[in-house]
Amino acid sequence: MKVADTLTAAARGVSGNPMRSLLTMLGIIIGVGAVVLMSSVGQSMTGVILSQISSLGPKSMVIFPGRQEGGAGQVAAGFDSLTFDDLNELEKLSSIESVAPLIFVKGRVSFGREEGSPQVMGVTPAFFANQTIVTTQGRLITQEDDDASSSVAVLGPDAYEKLFGQQDPLGKRIKIGENHYAVIGVTKALGSQFFQNADDRIYVPFTKARQASGQKYLNQITMLATDSFDLAFADVKYVLRRQHGIDNPEDDPKKDDFVTRSSEQASEILGSVSLGLTLFITTVAAISLLVGGIGIMNIMLVSVSERTREIGLRKAIGAKKQDILLQFLLEAIFLTLLGGIIGLLGGVLLAFVIAIFVQTILATYVFAVSIPAVTVSVLMAGFTGIIFGISPARKAAELHPIEALRYE
Amino acid sequence: MNHDAPLISLKNLTKSYDNDGVVTPVLYDINLDIHKGEFIAIMGPSGSGKSTLMHIIGFLDNQSSGEYLFQGEPTEAFDDDALAAIRATRVSFVFQAFNLLPRTTVLHNVLLPLLYHPTIPAKERMQRALKAIETVGLTYRKDYLTSQLSGGQKQRVAIARALVTDPDVIFADEPTGNLDSTSGIAVMQALQQLHKDGHTIILVTHERTTAEHAERIIYIRDGKIESDSRDFKRMIATEKEAHSLK
Numbered sequence: 001m002k003v004a005d006t007l008t009a010a011a012r013g014v015s016g017n018p019m020r021s022l023l024t025m026l027g028i029i030i031g032v033g034a035v036v037l038m039s040s041v042g043q044s045m046t047g048v049i050l051s052q053i054s055s056l057g058p059k060s061m062v063i064f065p066g067r068q069e070g071g072a073g074q075v076a077a078g079f080d081s082l083t084f085d086d087l088n089e090l091e092k093l094s095s096i097e098s099v100a101p102l103i104f105v106k107g108r109v110s111f112g113r114e115e116g117s118p119q120v121m122g123v124t125p126a127f128f129a130n131q132t133i134v135t136t137q138g139r140l141i142t143q144e145d146d147d148a149s150s151s152v153a154v155l156g157p158d159a160y161e162k163l164f165g166q167q168d169p170l171g172k173r174i175k176i177g178e179n180h181y182a183v184i185g186v187t188k189a190l191g192s193q194f195f196q197n198a199d200d201r202i203y204v205p206f207t208k209a210r211q212a213s214g215q216k217y218l219n220q221i222t223m224l225a226t227d228s229f230d231l232a233f234a235d236v237k238y239v240l241r242r243q244h245g246i247d248n249p250e251d252d253p254k255k256d257d258f259v260t261r262s263s264e265q266a267s268e269i270l271g272s273v274s275l276g277l278t279l280f281i282t283t284v285a286a287i288s289l290l291v292g293g294i295g296i297m298n299i300m301l302v303s304v305s306e307r308t309r310e311i312g313l314r315k316a317i318g319a320k321k322q323d324i325l326l327q328f329l330l331e332a333i334f335l336t337l338l339g340g341i342i343g344l345l346g347g348v349l350l351a352f353v354i355a356i357f358v359q360t361i362l363a364t365y366v367f368a369v370s371i372p373a374v375t376v377s378v379l380m381a382g383f384t385g386i387i388f389g390i391s392p393a394r395k396a397a398e399l400h401p402i403e404a405l406r407y408e
Numbered sequence: 409m410n411h412d413a414p415l416i417s418l419k420n421l422t423k424s425y426d427n428d429g430v431v432t433p434v435l436y437d438i439n440l441d442i443h444k445g446e447f448i449a450i451m452g453p454s455g456s457g458k459s460t461l462m463h464i465i466g467f468l469d470n471q472s473s474g475e476y477l478f479q480g481e482p483t484e485a486f487d488d489d490a491l492a493a494i495r496a497t498r499v500s501f502v503f504q505a506f507n508l509l510p511r512t513t514v515l516h517n518v519l520l521p522l523l524y525h526p527t528i529p530a531k532e533r534m535q536r537a538l539k540a541i542e543t544v545g546l547t548y549r550k551d552y553l554t555s556q557l558s559g560g561q562k563q564r565v566a567i568a569r570a571l572v573t574d575p576d577v578i579f580a581d582e583p584t585g586n587l588d589s590t591s592g593i594a595v596m597q598a599l600q601q602l603h604k605d606g607h608t609i610i611l612v613t614h615e616r617t618t619a620e621h622a623e624r625i626i627y628i629r630d631g632k633i634e635s636d637s638r639d640f641k642r643m644i645a646t647e648k649e650a651h652s653l654k
Contacts, residue, residue, distance in 0.1 A: 002530075005523040016511045313507040316468060317569070318496020318524035320489050401468050405507065 006323065010330035013303075014338070021335060024299040028339030028384065029346065031288025032377045035281055036347025037354075039373035042277045044355060044365050049270050051191055051364045059097075060130050061232065061262040063221040063240070067254065080217035081244060081257040087221060089239050095225065095232040100127035102220040103209045107177025109202065111163040118159035118200045120176055122209020130222045131190075138170045138185030141205050145184075149207040153181035156201035160186045176202065179212055191364050229264050236260060281373065289380055292339065293388035300332050300392035311396050312404025325397035332389020333382055340381030344374055413480035414441040415576060415608060416465055421474030423460055434460045435631045438474070442610065444576070447603040449611040449622035457631040459581060462612045466499050466579045467491045479576075496524045500570035502599075504582035506562045508554040508569075514541060515550045518568045525573050540568040544598050560591025567598050577608045584618050596621045 014021050065081040084101075091099050105120040127133075128140050135154070145152050153174060160169055169183040181204060190198035204212075225232035240258050241248055248255040304311070311324055348369055355367035418440040424433040434457045442448060442465075452458040463469040464476065467483070468491075476483045478498070486494070500521065508517045518537040522528055528536065541550050544564040554562060563583055570578045580599060584592035600621055603609050613619050620640060627635040 002523075009523065012512070012516075309505075309507055310509060313503075313509075314520070314524070315492065316466075316495060316501050316507075317521040318492055318573075320492040320524075323524065402463055405503065 003326075006326045006330060009327045010334055013327065013331045014334045020299065021338075024296055025292075025335050025339030025342065027288065027292030027295040028336050028381050029343040031285060031292045032340045032343030032381050033347040033350070034288060034343075035285040035377040036344050036369070036374055037351050038277075038281050038284065039370040040347065040351035040368060041354060042274065042281070043368040043370045044351075044358075046270060046274055047366050047368055048362060048364045049266070059225045059229070059263070061223045061225060061229070061236070061260060063223070063236065064259045064261070065217065065219070065257065066259050067257060082218040082221060083216070083243075084218070086240060086243050087218065089243055090221065090223070090236065093232075093235045093239065095228065095235045097224040097226045098126045098130060100124050100130050100222045101206060101218045102127065102222065103206065103213060103215050104219045105176060105204065105209045105213050109159075109163070109174065109176050111169075111172060111174045114163045114165075116159055116162040116200075118156065118162070118202050120202045120204060120209075122206040122213070123203050124206045127203075127222055130224050133190065134188050135185040136188050138183070140185055140187075141203060146205040146207050148205075149211055150205055151179060151181045151208060152184045152205065154185040154187060154203040155183060156187055156199040156203075157189045158197060158200040159202050162200070174202075176204070177212060225262075229262060233260060233262070285377055285380065289377075289384045292336070292381070293384040296332055296335055296385065297388035297392060299335075300328065300389055301395070303331075304328065304392045304396045307396075308399060308404045308407035311399050312401050312407065315399070315401035316405060321397040324399075325393045328393035328396045329386065329389045332393065333385035336381045336385030336389075337378070340378040343381070344378055348374075413477065415444045415446075415479060416440070416442040417475075417477040417480075418465070419475040419477070421464070421471045421476060423457070423464060423469075423472045433631060435464075435471075438633060440626065440633065440636070442577075442608070444608055445603075445606055446624055447600070447609045447611070447622045449613055449619035449625045450628060451613060451616075451619050451625055452628035452634075453614060456628045458612050458614075458628045461628065462579055462581055462610065465610065466501060466577075467494045492524075493526065496521070496526065497573065498576045500573060500575040500578050502563065502566045502570050502578065502580040502583045504585040506554075506559075506566050506586070508562055508565055510555060511553060513551050513553055514546060514557070514565050514568075517554060517565055518572050521569060521573050528573070536572050537568075540572040541565075543571060543601075544568045558591065559587050560594050563587060563591070563595045564598055567595065567602070571602065571607075575607075577610060578602065579610050579612070581612045582614070583611070584613070584615065589617075592618065 063082065087099060087101050090096060100123060103122040105122055107120070109116050109118055109120065121127075123141065124146055125141055125143055133140070136157070138154070140154055141152065144150075153176070155163070155169060163169070163174060164172070169186060172183050173180045174183060175181075187199075187201075187203075209215075223232070223236070237251070237256070237260070240246075241256065244257055246255060246257065253259070314324060314327075351369065352367050355365060358365045418438050421435060421438040421440075422433065423435040424431050426432075438461065450458045450461060460469070464471050467486075470484065470491075478494070509520065515537055518540055519533055522533040522536065538547070538550070541547055544567050546561060546564055546568065549557060549561060554565060557565065563586075566583075567578075570580075578599075583595055583599070587595060596618060599609055599611070603623075609622075611618065611622055619625055624636070624638050625640060626633055627637075
């Protein structure tokens with residue numbers, strides 16, 4: 001029997017009883033569907049986090065005042081441990097390319113009758129360079145603005161929209177706290193950083209912010225590593241511990257009064273999260289394919305019993321053992337592959353629908369399908385067909401034609 | 409291949425079944441020659457061994473001892489695949505229970521043996537199947553599912569299926585057993601027509617009315633050939649005599 005004929009015979013076997021075939025495939029459909037859905041959502045979420053990391057800039061580091069209490073992200077805030085002296089010392093390090101201090105300015109923000117509550121940050125020009133911030137209108141804060149403590153402001157896109165709507169903001173004066181500032185530019189959207197909206201911001205010159213707030217400490221320092229992150233980190237920690245009189249040879253982050261973050265660290269965390277996710281999905285896939293495979297084997301065994309006379313007939317008219325073996329094996333593979341493909345389409349469709357909903361609250365969430373996950377799960381489904389189809393197929397092939405024909 | 413030799417020649421053939429050490433003899437010392445173009449009925453009561461004999465002649469089973477020559481060639485050395493290849497090309501069967509594929513059209517049932525035929529090219533299949541269906545007069549039903557046919561029609565589909573590979577021998581195992589008398593007659597007429605067209609037909613039956621259509625009747629009782637006759641009446645007489653002796 002030719003391969004094409006065997007394929008046709010197997011396809012007829014599957015399509016001859018569509019309801020049973022569908023029920024048989026259900027385990028595989030759900031298994032593959034779940035894997036495709038989870039891997040798609042996982043990939044989309046990875047994309048969201050990656051976009052946050054990349055908005056920090058590839059070689060950037062951030063230092064916050066505070067104490068790391070437990071795992072990454074648990075930071076006790078509100079410390080005044082970062083000083084201007086620290087800044088000067090850090091600037092001396094050769095492993096650091098640029099250092100940008102940051103001070104938050106408190107107070108209500110308004111333009112005419114419009115009010116907003118953006119985060120107001122006093123920054124130096126280096127801050128924009130470190131975080132690769134560019135403008136869509138006007139210009140950024142320059143060294144001259146900073147040197148002269150000019151009353152100028154650059155708006156993030158969300159802050160601009162809240163205060164000005166569609167109006168041209170350039171040259172207009174906004175009020176922050178008790179001071180007035182002239183708007184000189186609007187920045188391009190950044191999305192979110194560490195799950196905070198980085199677009200509802202107003203940037204003013206660092207020196208001006210320092211005057212306006214009267215603050216003696218820094219809220220944040222952003223830096224760019226010259227070359228090696230490890231070296232830059234070690235240097236920063238050494239300098240700050242020396243400055244703050246902290247004895248911490250065992251490098252315990254709980255003893256420090258500052259917290260360091262880098263895009264590389266974030267990438268590492270993301271890497272371990274996605275590894276965990278991959279392992280989880282693989283486990284789910286393995287279990288569901290096992291369950292689906294057992295279902296297929298069960299039904300194929302029933303099918304062989306039910307079609308004993310058909311097998312007897314096929315043998316009587318000249319089918320060889322291998323023809324019968326191949327036919328039943330192909331039926332099992334068809335069922336699992338078809339189940340895999342239906343599951344794949346269902347999973348992709350569901351992931352797409354989820355993406356549409358999630359996008360309304362998380363703009364950087366982009367519908368994505370993990371091609372390796374899809375390929376592996378569909379291939380695994382087909383492989384399951386071989387593993388669980390071989391035993392029923394062999395049983396069918398070994399039937400004696402006369403006994404099979406007499407089977408009641 | 410020896411063209412002068414009988415199509416089928418059995419010499420001292422025996423068959424016994426071994427069920428977990430219990431040996432049950434079924435056929436004893438069968439000697440039989442069947443020539444090409446014959447229409448033979450193998451008769452006998454149930455359990456006489458007539459079906460077993462048909463299975464051996466039809467390459468569905470092997471003998472326990474003795475010789476089976478098919479067209480002069482000994483067959484005992486054939487393995488499963490070789491037997492399957494002979495079934496695909498040289499012999500075919502019509503069964504009492506029709507054994508058609510369910511949920512499948514008449515046409516596809518008739519096409520089925522061609523899938524296992526090693527030499528008939530794929531492009532010839534359809535033409536052959538349609539011709540076979542035409543021979544049994546079911547062209548108007550070719551696209552019907554087998555479940556939509558009457559018993560007689562089903563058996564005619566089975567005959568078309570047996571015919572489609574143009575085999576050397578067509579075996580019919582109680583072909584009228586599941587049919588009413590009218591349908592039975594139609595089926596037997598179809599087989600007779602095949603015989604007239606030159607096919608060798610071996611019929612297994614326990615019904616005299618069915619056996620009457622054959623030109624040679626072999627009567628089997630208790631695993632032995634009791635009579636082998638071309639005279640139906642004489643065969644019936646032998647049968648009655650045998651009964652009266654009991």
